[in-house]
Every structure is written in structure tokens, then in C-alpha cells.
Amino acid sequence: MTAMLETKDLTYWYNSSNQPLFKDVNLSFEAGKLYAIVGRSGSGKTTFLSLLAGLDKPKVGDIWYQGQPLKKIGLTNYRRHDVSVVFQAYNLFTYMSPLNNLMTAMAITNSQHQDDKQYATEILTRVGIAAEDVNRNVTHLSGGQQQRVAIARTMVCDAPLVVADEPTGNLDEQNTQSIIEQFQQLAHSEGKCVILVTHESDVAAQCDEQIKLANNEFQSII
Numbered sequence: 215m216t217a218m219l220e221t222k223d224l225t226y227w228y229n230s231s232n233q234p235l236f237k238d239v240n241l242s243f244e245a246g247k248l249y250a251i252v253g254r255s256g257s258g259k260t261t262f263l264s265l266l267a268g269l270d271k272p273k274v275g276d277i278w279y280q281g282q283p284l285k286k287i288g289l290t291n292y293r294r295h296d297v298s299v300v301f302q303a304y305n306l307f308t309y310m311s312p313l314n315n316l317m318t319a320m321a322i323t324n325s326q327h328q329d330d331k332q333y334a335t336e337i338l339t340r341v342g343i344a345a346e347d348v349n350r351n352v353t354h355l356s357g358g359q360q361q362r363v364a365i366a367r368t369m370v371c372d373a374p375l376v377v378a379d380e381p382t383g384n385l386d387e388q389n390t391q392s393i394i395e396q397f398q399q400l401a402h403s404e405g406k407c408v409i410l411v412t413h414e415s416d417v418a419a420q421c422d423e424q425i426k427l428a429n430n431e432f433q434s435i436i
């Protein structure tokens with residue numbers, strides 16, 4: 215299968231440091247698969263994810279999406295249409311309901327559905343947000359529920375690529391399991407490429423592939 219996303223000799227360092235966080239990284243990520251990026255704290259996982267999400271630029275090398283370099287696609291274009299990001303801190307609009315969070319994201323990304331409201335409600339139900347919570351302010355929901363809304367938002371945006379930074383970091387075991395199942399469904403049923411950063415080995419073990427960042431290099435574990 216052809217790769218959805220590829221890093222080509224990707225090298226990155228922060229200007230404040232005199233050595234690269236990672237160097238000459240060549241990895242490829244396919245549609246329909248769930249990947250875990252693992253590694254010790256400070257190894258550069260979040261930095262790597264932010265490059266994949268087009269939030270920062272490589273120092274050397276490039277990232278290709280669907281056979282084209284991000285430089286050519288344009289980072290703004292890429293972020294708007296192709297990639298959807300889930301942060302540990304949810305990054306929802308806190309003054310809005312779950313439904314309005316989803317509908318705003320759909321408007322921003324030009325996601326086209328026959329009936330946006332009905333579609334967004336359907337997706338919220340699918341991730342386990344009860345009907346009585348759909349119109350409540352998101353700050354009245356639990357951490358697990360807010361994270362499910364954040365995942366639902368990636369589902370309505372139609373972006374083929376989903377990246378998530380420690381999406382289960384604050385959650386209990388039951389919510390963690392439910393979030394993993396949502397990500398598995400995004401990859402396996404909806405054909406998205408899903409890349410998670412996690413420090414939890416049982417979360418990583420439920421992904422299709424684990425890639426470990428250690429000593430400035432990435433290694434496939436599975």
C-alpha cells in the first residue's frame with residue numbers, strides 16, 4: 215500500500231540546543247492504520263508530532279502527504295483540509311456545547327454533509343455523548359467526555375490524517391479504553407491514518423504499530 219504520510223531525511227533541532235532531537239528520519243504511515251509513537255519523556259515525541267501536523271517546519275528534510283511535499287501543499291492548506299489534531303488538553307471552545315464545537319469545526323474546514331447538525335449529533339452519539347449532554351456547555355462534562363468530543367470533532371472534519379498527543383493522559387482506565395476504541399474505529403472502519411503519542415504501554419500495545427524514539431532515532435517495535 216502507498217504511504218499517506220512520509221518523512222524524508224527529517225531532521226529537527228531547537229535553536230537553543232546544539233544537537234538535533236532527531237536526525238535523518240525516514241518513516242512512512244499508511245491509511246487504515248493506528249500508530250503509537252513512544253519514548254522517554256523529553257525524547258522529542260511532541261515535537262515530531264507537531265511537525266507531522268504541520269505546526270512547525272523541519273530544519274532539514276521534508277514531510278510528504280499523499281505523494282506531495284508539504285512545502286508544495288502549503289502548511290495552512292494542509293492543516294485546514296488534511297490533518298486533524300487531538301491534544302491532551304482537548305482544545306475545545308469552552309463557551310460552547312459539544313454540538314456547536316463540532317459544527318464550528320465543520321464550518322472552518324468546509325466539511326460538507328447534507329445536514330451538518332444531524333451528522334454532528336449522530337457522531338456525538340457514536341462516541342458515547344448522551345443526548346442530554348449534546349447542548350450543554352463542554353466545561354460541564356468530565357475529562358473523558360471532553361476528550362470524546364475532541365475525537366468526534368476529528369471525525370466530522372473529514373481529514374484523512376489524525377494525530378493525537380497523549381490523548382488518554384488524564385483519563386481513567388474505562389475512558390482510556392473507550393478512547394482507544396474510537397481511534398481504532400477511525401483507522402480500521404473509516405480508513406484514516408491515526409498517529410498517537412503515548413507514554414502508556416497498554417495504549418501503545420493496542421495500536422497496529424509502535425515506533426520508539428530513543429537516542430535521537432526512531433525504531434519500529436512491531
Ligand SMILES: Nc1ncnc2c1ncn2[C@@H]1O[C@H](COP(=O)(O)OP(=O)(O)OP(=O)(O)O)[C@@H](O)[C@H]1O
Nearest residue numbers: 228230235253254255256257258259260261262413
Ligand atoms: N519550544 C522549545 N524550545 C526549546 N526547546 C524545546 C521546546 N519545546 C521542547 N523543547 C525541548 O525539546 C525536547 C523534546 O521535547 P518534547 O516535548 O518534544 O518531548 P516529549 O518526548 O514529547 O516529552 P514528554 O513525553 O515529556 O511530553 C525537550 O528537551 C524539551 O525541553
